[in-house]
Amino acid sequence: MGEQSRRLPRPKGTPPMSIRDHDSSPLSSRPSPPALRRTNPQVGTSPTTTHHRSRAAGLILALVLSGCSSDRPPAPSATSSSPTSAAGDTTGEERGSTADPEEVATNLQAPWSIAFYKGTALVSERDSARILEVDDERPAQPREVTTVAGVSASGEGGLLGLSVRGDSLFAYFTAESDNRIQRFPLRTGSDGVELGSPETIVDGIAKAGFHNGGRLAFGPDGMLYATVGDAGNQDSAQERESLSGSILRMKPDGTVPEDNPFPDSLVFSYGHRNPQGLAWDDDGTMYASEFGQDTWDELNIIEPGGNYGWPEVEGISEDGADGGDFIDPVQQWRPDEASPSGIAISDDRLLIANLRGQVLRTVPLSDLAEAEVAYAGEFGRLRDVVSGPEGEIWLLTNNTDGRGDPAADDDRILHIPADFSTDD
Template structure:
């Protein structure tokens, strides 16, 4: 069941004006520095980003990846943007380029498309907020399958301290069912790219398989993992991820009720969804949708239901993350070649107390 329920209309008006830009390091504001905004109020944190793909926090400072420029951008006071560095070797093509980023113990991790492969590298973060830089890279994982589409690309550290990465099928459908190949998988690895204890297949980084193009991963407070996934022409999916489970692609798409395959807990037509980044807060999963141009809210206690928010108000939505202050940040994606940019796009939206 899906219902439509936009956030406060006042918030929508506020978000359209750069005069409502908050301090971009809103998470870093001193306690009590300003009264709490109304619940659900929307404001613009930063704008004029170029095909942004992912947001990660270094302490209370936000960093953003730009797919085609290969830049890591620091969001500073009052929405100011500053280039932290450019990832050498990024070779953008189609859906590929600089994709997901994550921060862990002072390192920036980046998943990107290079010439003939996708790879994960990590960089020491140097300097202080306002003067951050990138140190020399170390390869975490190389040789991941790449194409102009279906690159996956989301990376995140789980509650177990392990690094998880989503890898698309890169156009090789059959590979998604082959646990000896990393295409069409969700991977689990140590922070330096090794196979950790507890993985379901001996000596393998593969954590789950049978995926087409998963682009969102997040965990609830009990450690349950969820993932969003682009379908082909029939169904996009929200899945509960279990170690060693087979999610069916390309044998099945959506809820199939077939032995041997794990069905999604919810599915949507691609034109209404195309789910990318996801975040979990206050008992809900929030899913950023591209073609559907909605922020979908799924209650953890009713996973088969959802509510649509921000319905076609801001265009394509690529990522959703929980900021250190508990607000929800949503990244638009209208400048990626498939959207219809408005003045100031792309931007980061802040939803207060979602």
């Protein structure tokens, strides 16, 4: 809705301080440095080490010299591109996939998030504020469970993340004056899932046309986590007393857990620009994806109380620039190749849904420096990826959000097998 109007090229010489709606379409006219548009992921060796810039710069140079030029946007059904390598390693990305996707929902409007209640998939639509129940026997006919009252959709704001715990549904949405989190009782009625009256558990989160964050997920500790964007106020990300530019951790009733890193604060980590993906591995390590501005999108390992640098640093810190105050991403990508929203973990792989990049990216948990891609360009923009109740992977496309090029049945939910391949 009206998002294209903000997709303006930045005049030469303008410092990168403007709010940019980063997850825009690859059809965007926004210029990017041609020599750097087709780069491999950049890597940080640990979340607490900050001196990787020279290595990253060397890797970029190696790629430029090896003729790794842009070929974006990827053609539909792209089959392969030669894995590129730097310094003889295998950090190249491979394209192609062997698994046939299965459509389980079609004709969704700007869908944003998937959550499961007793095996039933619930899907949020950002602009309509509807929550839909998906019946994979009837892909064209998702059932409307409810329209969430009080949603004020505009730009990137609207009904965003959903999460289910027990018999409660949690929803993060943009209201008239703020972003807020509500809790709804859930039950299974004669026609399907039913929602009871909501209770607002957190409100007063700054809203804006962009950078609303919005992902909700329960951690292995039973706490509810929420990603919150900077809402266009960059400096707020460094203000610990502000909820903006943070990842929040709360009890299911919205109160502050006694063991949060800062007393009487929901802030679990800060210095974020617009994080939209959350996942935990079996060891309890917490991961988050984050939209950068013009330079680097990030994959971070989240530590309690951690400062992730925005707006002082975007991506991996320059040598010595931060005095070691900021936690670097473990991997970073150019925004036009990535723009990562939802993430999930399946079979020891981290899966990342990418909007502008239009790929499902995989990162092996055994080596966070690696990455491969699957389904390049095949489904368009991807907003969310979820590991379903039976281990299958659910992909949520996002071509109707005002920045995509929707196909006839878009947007869609697709099933792919957990063992989908990124190999040719």
